[in-house]
Amino acid sequence: MNRTATPVRRQLNTPPVAASPFPYNPGSLLSVEDLSLEAVSHLLARATALENEDPLVRARILAKRRVALLFYESSTRTRTSFELAAKGLGADTTLVSSLSSSIEKGESLKDTGLTLRALGAEAIILRHNSSGAAWLLEAETRLPVLNAGDGMHQHPTQALLDLRTILAHLRPGIQAVTAETLAGVTVTIVGDILHSRVARSNMLLLPRLGARVVLCGPKELLPELAAHAGPGISIERNFEAALAQSQIVMMLRIQAERLAGMQLDLEEYKANYQLTGPRLAAHAPTAVVLHPGPIIRGLEITAGVADGPQSAILEQVRNGVAIRMAVVERALKAADQGGRA
Amino acid sequence: MTALVIRGGQLIDPAAGVDALKDVLLKDGKVAEIAAPGKLKSANGADVLDATGLTLAPGLIDMHVHLREPGQGYKETIASGTAAAAAGGFTAVAAMPNTVPVNDSPEITRWMQAPERRAAVRVFPIAAATRGSRGEALNDYAALKSAGAVAVSDDGRPILKDNIMRETLAAAARVGLMVIQHAEDTRLTQDASMNLGPVSFKLGLRGMAPEAESSIVERDIRLVNELRDTRVHLHVAHTSTAAALAAVRQARRNGLRVTCEVAPHHFLLTDEHVGLYDTNAKMCPPLRSAADRDAMIEAILDGVVDAIATDHAPHAVHEKEVEFDNAPNGITGLETALGLSLRWLHKEWKLPLGRVLSLLSAQPAALLGMKGRGTLIVGSFADVVVFDPKAEWTYNARATKSKSRNTPFDGWTMQGKIRWTVSEGRIAYNAESA
Secondary structure (H helix, E strand, O other), rough: OHHHOOOOOOOOOOOOOOOOOOOOOOOEOOHHHHHHHHHHHHHHHHHHHHHHHHHHOOOOOOOOOOOEEOOOOOOOHHHHHHHHHHHHHHOOEEEEEHHOOOHHHOOOOHHHHHEEEEEHHHHEEEEEOOOHHHHHHHHOOOOOOEEHHHHHOOOOOHHHHHHHHHHHHHHOOOOOOOOOOOOOOOOEEOOOOOOHHHHHHOOOOOHOOOOEEEEEEOOOOOOOOHHHHOOOOEEEOOOOHHHHOOEEEEEEEOOHHHHHOOOOOHHHHHHHHOOOHHHHHHHOOOOOEEOOOOOOEEOOOEEEEEEOOOOOOHHHHHHHHHHHHHHHHHHHHHHHHHOEE | OEEEEEEEEEEEEHHOOEEEEEEEEEEOEEEEEEEOOOOOOOOOEEEEEEEEOEEEEEEEEEEOOOOOOOOOOOOOHHHHHHHEEEHOOOEEHHHHOOOOOOOOOHHHHHHHHHHHHHHOOEEEEEEEEEHHHOOOOOOOOHHHHHOOOEEEEEEOHHHHHHHHHHHHHHHHOOOOOEEOOOOOOOOOOOOOOOOHHHHHHHHHOOOOEEEEEHHHHHHHHHHHHHOOOOOHHHHHEOOOOOOHHHHHHHHOOOOOEEEEEEHHHHHHOHHHHOOOOOOHOOOOOOOHHHHHHHHHHHHHOOOOOOOOOOEOOOOHHHHHHHOOHHOOOOOOOOOOOOHHHHHHHHHHOOHHHHHHHHHOHHOOOOHOOOOOOOOOOOOOOOOOOEEEEEEEEEHHHHHOOOOOOOOOOOOOOOEEEEEEOOOOOOOEHHHOOO
């Protein structure tokens, strides 16, 4: 094709993209991109304060407030920790899951949200298999919506609890985060990046604190365009080369439920990307190993590494409750301050 | 009413090379006389529309709309869709066959044109290329043509099999119909809901690669070339990628009868306009990259694009108020096409007014073989749009004549306010009584 015959005119003035109206409710947490570093610092500080608070005092903070958990996908950690967090602050919680509700009868997300609001829910925690579902729910209900994972898109509380875990290991005692807090730190995220909302959330949060995020995985699970998602993100396909640079190694599960017919040679995958004891000892003997769970032992990570001294996987789970207390508190306190649209 | 005079306006008739102040007499559905202001000879007793300070042009022709009848009257009817067309300055629309049932028969083709549909402007059905648009067995094109079909297409259900597409092109050519292809290799776009690129990655949505469009366009052009029959006419619907346009451009250089249309949203918007899951920015083909969008503008300015067509695709509010990946594809477009084209193609990118109007009337008329439309020479149909080309206005989707309002252009500033739309001598739209 002779491209010179059709030069593309530069400098065309074209229609602008409208500014995002989201979030409608200041208590919502839809994406890590909605949080300023000041807001992140505040949430980290509140997580610590609430964790250290007398449980009886803590339970008065949101006493008898109503929080709904709306789950369209199965979940162990996120659901339980959100529920324990809300209850720990004294709130009443109710769980609606897609398999035991009118969702099965064809009720839409909009109608389900409006119904929960009419029942007195003051905030909704949503886990959904469609990317963007939390934005739809927030636009329709105008309630504080906490995104507990939307499709392949975002899982902001996971990124916050990962950050808390990272800080505890690499920057103990730090009070507030800035654009330099994680300068010099390389976080490698390994595996099924394409389908991972955890990866997207972390790669959009951690570089804002100065970290380098290295993505590692095969082409089928890590397209080249992932490196364009934001600043501070690069791709290294060689796992061992990535490990050698890393202070943090975050392993991901292969999301069989989202592969959509993709054929993957698991033996080859394990040969190239499984985090094994010898690999870790040889290339990243001091790195902290994270995994958002659920882990599939013997696939992306060996049992020895998961249970080993470098693993902070259960610490992440514990941090989840503290972070989610802070996020639930923010949801209802922001609403109290006139945030209801 | 049998006679109507439009007096004092600037007549722009690109096909006739006219751009001058003229009075026009419409009589019995046809253009009866055109004269310098005040010089009409036989205007006695006619009703008068005072077009002083306004422009009159051949009624616009949209060669790609979905009117949803038969079968989906809750989204649109032929009456409501053509009312929206008239409000947008269109006097003829070519209706795609993906109705329920699919328009693959002379009976449905005639039904769509029947007076009982109460169409405000002329409806020209495009019939399905294959039975049920399943891409397997060809329909009877001669019978469809005599029932009024102006082209054949399996829009929305692209013809993937090489042999079926080859037979379709050959059979349509024998009866003088063009084949309109919705170019999308659906084997590559399963579960995808927007353009493949950095934006889709970031939003966690599965993307449609530009190659899913261009590979089908390239395949179709190869088939046209192999057929070696100058009557074969391939028309690429809603072209959205630079690669597809490059293929069309090259085919034209090679002397093949390959034409294409571009929709306003594809020359104005990019995948960034999806924002945070705006389902009114979801259509197929999807909004593409800025480079692709710029290629659409360039190809319109340099003449490779043959027509602007809206792909007007109404959907009910409740169908679009859902998760992005569950929302149906398509946006409305009839009421915004002229306003957007004048605001951007003409005012911003300096395409002469006559060329904008030609892309919206004379050229689609020629592509579809419409006799006596797309021009206002004496004897042609009295299809006229009268508008103020300088007036700016704001589009309000809630005031639409369509049954649906799934548009990304709600609240946008438009240029060129329509005053009257006249369809075969009858006033189909009057801004003062709208």
